[in-house]
Amino acid sequence: MGAIDLAPGAETLEQCIGVLxxxxxxEAFRGPQAQIVSHVSDGGDALVLMPTGGGKSLCYQVPAIVRERAGHGVAVVVSPLIALMHDxxxxxxEAGxxxxxxxxxxxxxxAQRIEQQLRRGELTLLYVAPERLLTPRxxxxxxxxxxxxxxxxxAIDEAHCVSQWGHDFRPEYRELAVLPERFAGVPRIALTATADALTRADIVERLQLQDARTFVSSFDRPNIRYMLVEKKDATGQLLRFIRDEHMGAQGQHDAGVVYCQSRRRVEEVAEMLQQAGLKALPYHAGLDAAVRQQHQDRFLREEGLIMVATIAFGMGIDKPDVRFVAHLDMPKNIEGYYQETGRAGRDGEPANAxxxxxxxxxxxxxxxxxxxxxxxxxxxVLRGKLDALLALAEASDCRRVRLLRYFGEDSQPxxxxxxxxxxxxxxxxxxxARKLLSCIYRVQQASGHxxxxxxxxxxLxxxxxxxxxxNGHETLSxxxxxxxxxxxxxxxxxxQLIAIEAVRVTDAPYNTLHLADGARAILKGEAGVRLRIQAERAPSRSRSARAKPPLGDDGTPLSLVERECLEALKAWRAQVAKAHNLPAYVIFHDATLRAIAQRRPTDISDLDGISGIGEKKRAAYGEDVVGVVSAFL
Structure with missing residues (x-):
C-alpha cells in the first residue's frame, strides 16, 4: 500500500482530534495545540514555546501517530533525558x-533488537539522545x-539546550544543525518550556528554523504561588515552610523538590530533612549513577517524597503532583528559575515556588x-540575566507580572x-544608601583598596x-x-545597591566592595532608593498548596464514599504500576481516578468520556477498574 497524502486543513485537524x-x-486540545499538531502533521516545521505542564509532548506525539498512519514512517524524538526515556x-x-x-x-x-524493529517499520516513535543520533551507525x-x-x-525536545544563552546549554545539540541538510523535507519541531527573546533567536539560527512557524503559549502558571524571602536561617526557614504549607493532619507531607547550588549543601539539607522526620533523598552528579537512578525512580514512583538536588535533577520530570519547589540558593537567571519552579503543579492543582x-x-x-x-x-548578557532575577527577588509589586514581562507577556497583578x-x-x-556608598568610598580612599x-x-x-x-578606620568620618x-x-x-549596579563586588575570594556607575546619581542626589521592609511574613491568607480533601470535576469535595473509592483505586494503580515498572501516573493520573470515583461506573461503557482513558487503557484496565469500584456502589 502506498503512502496516503494527508488532507490539508480541517481534515488533518479531524484526524489529530481522533488520535487525541x-x-x-x-476530549479536546488546549491552547495552541490544535494549530501546532495540524501544522506539523501537514509537514510544517515549528518552534514551540509552552510552559511545563502545558502539553508539549502531545504536540509531537499526535503528529507522529497521524503521519505514521498516513505511511510516512517513524518519528525521531531527540531528548537529552536518557534517565527518563524508559518512562x-x-x-x-500503555496508550497503545x-x-x-x-x-x-x-x-x-x-539495541540491535530495536534497530531491527526500526528497519521493519514497526515503530511509531523512537527516542534518541543527541549523542546517539549523531553516530555514523x-x-x-x-x-x-x-x-x-x-x-x-x-522532534527536538528541550531545544533551549542548543543555545549558549539558554540555562542548560549542551554543545552536542549544536550538531543537530545537520538534520535539514541530511534529511531534507522531513519536518522538524523544536520544543522548550523556557526561552527569552535572545535564546529564541539563537534556537532559530542554530537549528536553521528560519522558515518554521513559531507558537508561543502563555508562560503563566496561575496555579503556582511565588514566594521569595530574605535568607536568615535558610534550612530552618525551609523546614518551617514545609511544615506550615505542606504537611497533612496525619504527618504526611507533599512531594517536593529542593534546589541547592553545591553537592555538599544537597547532602547536608537532605540529612537535615531526614532527621526532622521527613522523607528526603539527595541527588547530584557526584553520586554513583546507580544511586542517582534509584533515587529518581523512588521520587517518581513514591508519594510524598522530597528530592534535594542540584540542577542536575529535574529536566523532563513528568511527576504531576509535585506540590512545591524550593530554592535555598539563587539560580543564575530567570529562565532557570522558571524552568525549575515549573516542575511544581503540573497537574494544575495549587503549588508553591x-x-x-x-x-x-x-x-x-x-x-x-x-x-x-x-x-x-x-x-x-549573563549579568543582564542575573540583574533581571535580582529585580524579581527585590520587587515589591506582583511577582507574576514581572516574571511574565521578562518573557514578553503582559498581565495584571x-x-x-x-x-x-x-x-x-x-x-x-x-x-x-548615600551613607553606605560614602563609607565604601572613604575606606578605599584611606586604604588604597x-x-x-x-x-x-x-x-558603619x-x-x-x-x-x-x-587599619585606623575608627577615624573615618x-x-x-x-x-x-x-x-x-x-x-x-x-x-539592592548591587542589584541596581551602584556597587560591584570584585577581587575574589575576598569579595571587596567598590562603587559602580550607578553610585554617582545617588550620591549627587539625582536618584533615590526605595527599600522594602523585610519581614518573614505568612506567605498567604489561605494555604493554597496544603493537603486538602480531593475535589471532583465540578469543583466540589468528594463525598466520604467517593474518597474511599479513590483510595482503593490508587492502591490498585500502585500494584499495576509496580508490576509494569512505571510511575503510577503513567497508568492513570489522579484527575482520572477522581473522575472514576465520582462517576463510579457499573460497566466498561460508563468509562466513556472520562479524560485520560483511551481505547487501549479502557481495554486493558476497564474490567479491573469496574471491579474495584463495585465495592463502593
Whole structure:
C-alpha cells in the first residue's frame, strides 16, 4: 500500500482530534495545540514555546501517530533525558503506541533488537539522545529510512539546550544543525518550556528554523504561588515552610523538590530533612549513577517524597503532583528559575515556588560571571540575566507580572503571590544608601583598596573590631554613622545597591566592595532608593498548596464514599504500576481516578468520556477498574 497524502486543513485537524481522543483519552486540545499538531502533521516545521505542564509532548506525539498512519514512517524524538526515556516510552506503550528508545543504557542485544524493529517499520516513535543520533551507525539507519520515505518527523525536545544563552546549554545539540541538510523535507519541531527573546533567536539560527512557524503559549502558571524571602536561617526557614504549607493532619507531607547550588549543601539539607522526620533523598552528579537512578525512580514512583538536588535533577520530570519547589540558593537567571519552579503543579492543582535568597547569593553569582573565561560580551548578557532575577527577588509589586514581562507577556497583578497577598511596606532609603556608598568610598580612599561587606558594616555601625582598629578606620568620618541600623538592614540595602549596579563586588575570594556607575546619581542626589521592609511574613491568607480533601470535576469535595473509592483505586494503580515498572501516573493520573470515583461506573461503557482513558487503557484496565469500584456502589 502506498503512502496516503494527508488532507490539508480541517481534515488533518479531524484526524489529530481522533488520535487525541482514541489514543490519549482527551476530549479536546488546549491552547495552541490544535494549530501546532495540524501544522506539523501537514509537514510544517515549528518552534514551540509552552510552559511545563502545558502539553508539549502531545504536540509531537499526535503528529507522529497521524503521519505514521498516513505511511510516512517513524518519528525521531531527540531528548537529552536518557534517565527518563524508559518512562516516556512506557507511557506511550500503555496508550497503545509502538515506541522505543536508543541510548547508552541498553545492552547490545536490546539495541540491535530495536534497530531491527526500526528497519521493519514497526515503530511509531523512537527516542534518541543527541549523542546517539549523531553516530555514523544511527545516521546510516536514518538515511536509509529517509531514502525509502519512512522518516516522518524530527522532534527536538528541550531545544533551549542548543543555545549558549539558554540555562542548560549542551554543545552536542549544536550538531543537530545537520538534520535539514541530511534529511531534507522531513519536518522538524523544536520544543522548550523556557526561552527569552535572545535564546529564541539563537534556537532559530542554530537549528536553521528560519522558515518554521513559531507558537508561543502563555508562560503563566496561575496555579503556582511565588514566594521569595530574605535568607536568615535558610534550612530552618525551609523546614518551617514545609511544615506550615505542606504537611497533612496525619504527618504526611507533599512531594517536593529542593534546589541547592553545591553537592555538599544537597547532602547536608537532605540529612537535615531526614532527621526532622521527613522523607528526603539527595541527588547530584557526584553520586554513583546507580544511586542517582534509584533515587529518581523512588521520587517518581513514591508519594510524598522530597528530592534535594542540584540542577542536575529535574529536566523532563513528568511527576504531576509535585506540590512545591524550593530554592535555598539563587539560580543564575530567570529562565532557570522558571524552568525549575515549573516542575511544581503540573497537574494544575495549587503549588508553591519558594526561595530564600541573600547577599551572598548575589555575590557568588556575580563572581562566577566575572571569573569565567567567557568574552566580555557574553558576560554582559549573563549579568543582564542575573540583574533581571535580582529585580524579581527585590520587587515589591506582583511577582507574576514581572516574571511574565521578562518573557514578553503582559498581565495584571495575580493576587496569588506573596507581594499581592501581603504587600510589603516601602520606605525612602536614599539617605542610608548615600551613607553606605560614602563609607565604601572613604575606606578605599584611606586604604588604597576595597574591603568586604562585613568590615564595611562594622565601620558603619561603629564597631571597634580588631580589624577596624588595626587599619585606623575608627577615624573615618563614616565610622558609626549607621549605628541606628542592624546588620541585617544594611545587608538588605547593600543587596539592592548591587542589584541596581551602584556597587560591584570584585577581587575574589575576598569579595571587596567598590562603587559602580550607578553610585554617582545617588550620591549627587539625582536618584533615590526605595527599600522594602523585610519581614518573614505568612506567605498567604489561605494555604493554597496544603493537603486538602480531593475535589471532583465540578469543583466540589468528594463525598466520604467517593474518597474511599479513590483510595482503593490508587492502591490498585500502585500494584499495576509496580508490576509494569512505571510511575503510577503513567497508568492513570489522579484527575482520572477522581473522575472514576465520582462517576463510579457499573460497566466498561460508563468509562466513556472520562479524560485520560483511551481505547487501549479502557481495554486493558476497564474490567479491573469496574471491579474495584463495585465495592463502593
Amino acid at each position: 481522543q482514541s489514543v490519549f483519552g482527551y 516516556q516510552v512506557g507511557a506511550l506503550t 503506541v509502538s515506541a522505543a528508545y536508543l541510548n547508552s543504557s541498553l545492552s547490545l542485544d536490546d 544511527c545516521q546510516a539507519m536514518l538515511e536509509s529510512l529517509h531514502a525509502q520515505g519512512r522518516l516522518s518527523l524530527f 519558594w526561595m530564600a535568597y541573600g547577599l551572598q547569593d548575589v555575590v557568588n553569582q556575580r563572581r562566577m560571571i566575572d571569573d569565567s573565561p567567557a568574552p566580555d560580551e557574553f558576560k554582559q 495575580c493576587g496569588n503571590c506573596d507581594n499581592c497577598l501581603n504587600p510589603p511596606e516601602l520606605f525612602d532609603a536614599t539617605e542610608p 576595597g574591603y568586604g561587606a562585613g568590615h564595611i558594616m562594622d565601620i 555601625r561603629g564597631k571597634s573590631t580588631e580589624k577596624v582598629l588595626q 563614616t565610622f558609626g554613622i549607621g549605628a541606628d541600623w542592624s546588620e541585617t538592614q544594611w545587608r538588605a540595602l547593600l543587596r
